[in-house]
Amino acid sequence: MERPVILDCRGVWKLYGPHTRNFLEKHNGSPTDMALAEANIISAVRDASVKIRKGEIFVIMGLSGSGKSTLVRCLSRLVEPTAGEIRFEGSDLLAMSENELIHLRRKKMGMVFQHFALLPHLTVLQNAAFPLDVQGVDRRTREEKARQMIDIVGLTGREDYYPRQLSGGQQQRVGIARSLVADPDLWFLDEPFSALDPLIRREMQDEFLRLQSMLQKTIVFITHDFDEAIRLADRIAVMKGGRIEQTATPEELVLNPSTPYVEEFTRHVPRAKVMKLRSVMSPDVPDGVYAGELSGNRTVADTIHQIDAATHPFKVTGEEGEVIGTIDARTAIDVMIGRTGA
Amino acid sequence: MTDGVHNRARPARAPTAGLSGFPSFSAVFWIGLFLVTWALSTWSFALYKTFDARWIIRYPKKLEIPLDTWISNATNWLVEDLNFGFFTFRDVTRFISAIIEAPYDIMRSLLVDGFMIGQGQQAIDVAPPLSWIAIISIAVSLALYAKDRWLAILVGVCFAYLAAFGQWDSAMVTLASVLIAVPIGVAGGLALGIVAYRLPAFERMLRPVLDLMQTVPVFAYLVPILVLFGFGPVAALIATVIYAMPPMVRISTVALHSVPEEVIEAGRMVGCRRGQLMWKVLIPTAMPSLMVGVNQVIMLTLNMVIIASMIGAGGLGYDVLTALRRLDIGGGIEAGLAIVVMAIALDRLSQAFAVRRVRPHLDPQLPFHKRHPVFTLVVAIAVFTTLAGAYLPAFREYPARLTLTTGTFWNSTIEWINVNFFDSIEAVKTVLLNVLLLPVKRFFTGIPWAWGIVVVGLAAARICGWKLGVMAAAMTFFIAASGLWREAMTTVYLCSVSVLIASVIGIPLGIWAGQNPRANSVIGAMIDTLQTLPSFVYLIPVVMLFRVGDFSAMIAVVLYALAPAVRYAAHGIRSVDEELIEAGKVSGCTSRQILWRIKLPLAAPSLLLGLNQTIMLAISMLVITALVGTRDLGQEVYIALTKANIGQGIVAGLSVAFIAIIADRVVTALARSSQQKLGLT
Numbered sequence A: 001m002e003r004p005v006i007l008d009c010r011g012v013w014k015l016y017g018p019h020t021r022n023f024l025e026k027h028n029g030s031p032t033d034m035a036l037a038e039a040n041i042i043s044a045v046r047d048a049s050v051k052i053r054k055g056e057i058f059v060i061m062g063l064s065g066s067g068k069s070t071l072v073r074c075l076s077r078l079v080e081p082t083a084g085e086i087r088f089e090g091s092d093l094l095a096m097s098e099n100e101l102i103h104l105r106r107k108k109m110g111m112v113f114q115h116f117a118l119l120p121h122l123t124v125l126q127n128a129a130f131p132l133d134v135q136g137v138d139r140r141t142r143e144e145k146a147r148q149m150i151d152i153v154g155l156t157g158r159e160d161y162y163p164r165q166l167s168g169g170q171q172q173r174v175g176i177a178r179s180l181v182a183d184p185d186l187w188f189l190d191e192p193f194s195a196l197d198p199l200i201r202r203e204m205q206d207e208f209l210r211l212q213s214m215l216q217k218t219i220v221f222i223t224h225d226f227d228e229a230i231r232l233a234d235r236i237a238v239m240k241g242g243r244i245e246q247t248a249t250p251e252e253l254v255l256n257p258s259t260p261y262v263e264e265f266t267r268h269v270p271r272a273k274v275m276k277l278r279s280v281m282s283p284d285v286p287d288g289v290y291a292g293e294l295s296g297n298r299t300v301a302d303t304i305h306q307i308d309a310a311t312h313p314f315k316v317t318g319e320e321g322e323v324i325g326t327i328d329a330r331t332a333i334d335v336m337i338g339r340t341g342a
Numbered sequence B: 001m002t003d004g005v006h007n008r009a010r011p012a013r014a015p016t017a018g019l020s021g022f023p024s025f026s027a028v029f030w031i032g033l034f035l036v037t038w039a040l041s042t043w044s045f046a047l048y049k050t051f052d053a054r055w056i057i058r059y060p061k062k063l064e065i066p067l068d069t070w071i072s073n074a075t076n077w078l079v080e081d082l083n084f085g086f087f088t089f090r091d092v093t094r095f096i097s098a099i100i101e102a103p104y105d106i107m108r109s110l111l112v113d114g115f116m117i118g119q120g121q122q123a124i125d126v127a128p129p130l131s132w133i134a135i136i137s138i139a140v141s142l143a144l145y146a147k148d149r150w151l152a153i154l155v156g157v158c159f160a161y162l163a164a165f166g167q168w169d170s171a172m173v174t175l176a177s178v179l180i181a182v183p184i185g186v187a188g189g190l191a192l193g194i195v196a197y198r199l200p201a202f203e204r205m206l207r208p209v210l211d212l213m214q215t216v217p218v219f220a221y222l223v224p225i226l227v228l229f230g231f232g233p234v235a236a237l238i239a240t241v242i243y244a245m246p247p248m249v250r251i252s253t254v255a256l257h258s259v260p261e262e263v264i265e266a267g268r269m270v271g272c273r274r275g276q277l278m279w280k281v282l283i284p285t286a287m288p289s290l291m292v293g294v295n296q297v298i299m300l301t302l303n304m305v306i307i308a309s310m311i312g313a314g315g316l317g318y319d320v321l322t323a324l325r326r327l328d329i330g331g332g333i334e335a336g337l338a339i340v341v342m343a344i345a346l347d348r349l350s351q352a353f354a355v356r357r358v359r360p361h362l363d364p365q366l367p368f369h370k371r372h373p374v375f376t377l378v379v380a381i382a383v384f385t386t387l388a389g390a391y392l393p394a395f396r397e398y399p400a401r402l403t404l405t406t407g408t409f410w411n412s413t414i415e416w417i418n419v420n421f422f423d424s425i426e427a428v429k430t431v432l433l434n435v436l437l438l439p440v441k442r443f444f445t446g447i448p449w450a451w452g453i454v455v456v457g458l459a460a461a462r463i464c465g466w467k468l469g470v471m472a473a474a475m476t477f478f479i480a481a482s483g484l485w486r487e488a489m490t491t492v493y494l495c496s497v498s499v500l501i502a503s504v505i506g507i508p509l510g511i512w513a514g515q516n517p518r519a520n521s522v523i524g525a526m527i528d529t530l531q532t533l534p535s536f537v538y539l540i541p542v543v544m545l546f547r548v549g550d551f552s553a554m555i556a557v558v559l560y561a562l563a564p565a566v567r568y569a570a571h572g573i574r575s576v577d578e579e580l581i582e583a584g585k586v587s588g589c590t591s592r593q594i595l596w597r598i599k600l601p602l603a604a605p606s607l608l609l610g611l612n613q614t615i616m617l618a619i620s621m622l623v624i625t626a627l628v629g630t631r632d633l634g635q636e637v638y639i640a641l642t643k644a645n646i647g648q649g650i651v652a653g654l655s656v657a658f659i660a661i662i663a664d665r666v667v668t669a670l671a672r673s674s675q676q677k678l679g680l681t
């Protein structure tokens, strides 16, 4: 069940200020807050370790200024980490030459930005085709691929618009098309929906999940919105002050917060939103009448209407479709209204 | 001038009275400094007589630093003797000349002379120049391409004016040099800007050089260019490029730096190489700002048209200059207007290109002439009229009998004004001279040089810290030690009077424009026009009405330097936070109180920045007014130019630049501190 690790990042530090490398060495790789303040050094990322597995949606969550963007830029080496080790598919990312890096980014990585970062002088089509243009792909081929991507993100008919003629949501669709046009394996999204209105944001999240079910990329998704995180994530890393406080599935995070900070964050999250059926179901499957089958990976909140409306309990199924338990309306409602503390 | 700065400084910098009722240290400092200066200035001559110490009013000749001689000698050595082995310094300058001359010749042949083979009498015409109809239609279609039919009409009228008023050939000579100088200036500026963007160390090095280039009066570098490249269009082009390029460098660097970080990251993430990042991401994204730079280059190039004609550029500038020298009112105004008309056309055209909306792509299946109908039409017109020119002279040249002239009209207008208003003009002039100009002149020129150094150092140190104080004192010493004290003080006097008057007129206008949209549109249009005029043009009517002398110089400088005072005041008033004004209204302020208690204090930093710009423009214009006979540093530079004396020109030029730099630093520091005080940074 454990999928292979694509990106392995260990003990990454990013400090801003004068002579940061020397400074870090002098303090044996782990300076105190006092020492940092004294040397006038800002620590954007401190000792961060994450393992990103193939095909998962890995969300990095934290308040503004907690170092999320810096960390994700270290992972793509847009920012040079001060210390630490990053391996991409087993090879040392930090040892790569400029040329290797360019090759890697052209073929294997894509990134979506908070403020879209579209090129104002190019049309939608040209923006989407830009990565291929840079690679020297001929015009016909790259525009054909770009058209496919534009179609996938639902912008057909706007190929000749310029970015400023589009709404924020549409612009980000172009950003997404651009980041996917070269068919990368690893997809970074830095707060892609934060600049959008709440309603559009929700629509884009659905769109994102739809895309992912089609494309099966490995995803590092940044957000400051905990709701967004639990909606999208397979696993979440919570950041605070440059450190990763906890890395876990949404469910674990809510049920077993490992630090007071994470607890503070998750306290107001309705359990039902994160609890999977597989963890609230009863494991025995008595004979009887069932209303149907539900996947154990769905959350209680997601299925409550169905469960509540039916007169009979549901069977819960595992990864392979095998029956692993049952759930009835009463259990589900208990979780919904928080009657049973887990 | 320094004094003007101090007076303004007080409200912004220091609350005048302490709580206990004693004046604060700051007030005592400034009042004391002023009183001592005033006393020394008034009695310096008496002091010199009493102690028989001539050094009090004159820097001792024996101690003067002969920097001008050194510079002249060094240049001579450079030009005559320097040898790099395979080639000499002369070869280098010849090489540069050749590079510039070739495209210039082609452009000139295309627009005016036609293409020829051979020299002088034996020359054979190969191809005629573009006909005037062709050039007008090209200009009009460019306007159409850049914006809309209204701009096309404006540009068409401007170019038609040049033809109809008999300025065509001169105008085309000028246009040829503009069309060569602008691309060189833009490309060079962009290249330096890119290097500065990539290498912060280079940028740090470049910045003071650019500061200096923008403050050294043009005349100062005309001299070395004249010596190095000889009299002629190439020298004029080089001077123009040097003059017009610095803003492009600056704007390019700023424009590249202001490309959003995310866009650069997006470029890097798709795997751009360095060159791709620059040409496919950074420059296109920065293009709107870069176009502002191009517009600047064009305007500065046109600004140089007249000055450049002093070292060999022909065309409209030459016409103005000769008219000015002959006091030919009509001719001067006509040629001057032609420059203005051309400036307006090129300015609006380049601005339109800067904000041009990109059109949707056309169907590539269509034949070429269907996709680009205007382009095809223009090419057809150009080819047809130019070829037809060989048989029909009307196509070759604008028919002489249709040429209009306004020369006599201007002549008689000025004559009429002089006949009817001579007494009133003379009265105003006399009053202003006696009440304002002469006392200020006496004050500044009376200051003993030694005390001058001290007072500049102290004032600068008080406002911007001791480092700048030392630097300012050193610069002032340089001026004194070059034996230019009196000329420098004359410059300071003329500048401060002009800035004072420009502020007195400009700031209220700006405040009015800032509060009243209707006034704003009228004043804005007026200021825009004033700014489009090349600086020389101001001289023509002023000299006609007031004849040569300090007064004329002052009027010309005021007209030229008015714009920033108005602009910044209007901007400052307009950008006061709407909520603060509402808060004032809710507290029951009258609109007067809102202006005086809320808007003006908050607009103070903006007013100071406007003051800074006004001073800078005044200084640059002062050098030009040397032509009308002020006896200041500008005159010194101008004399150096006529004598081709490099040393004298550079030393006097540097002195002007130093005055400008001191003023700039001091006023900028004041603006910054008032900004900080208001929490606006």
Ligand SMILES: Nc1ncnc2c1ncn2[C@@H]1O[C@H](COP(=O)(O)OP(=O)(O)O)[C@@H](O)[C@H]1O
Binding pocket: A016, A042, A043, A044, A062, A063, A064, A065, A066, A067, A068, A069, A070, A071
């Ligand atoms: N180039 C930089 N120079 C100095 N400090 C920086 C720089 N980039 C980020 N920081 C600091 O690092 C911290 C983390 O920033 P960032 O990663 O952008 O946070 P987030 O994306 O979580 O909002 C912030 O305190 C920010 O001020």
Ligand SMILES: [Mg+2]
Binding pocket: A068, A069, A070, A191
């Ligand atoms: Mg961020």
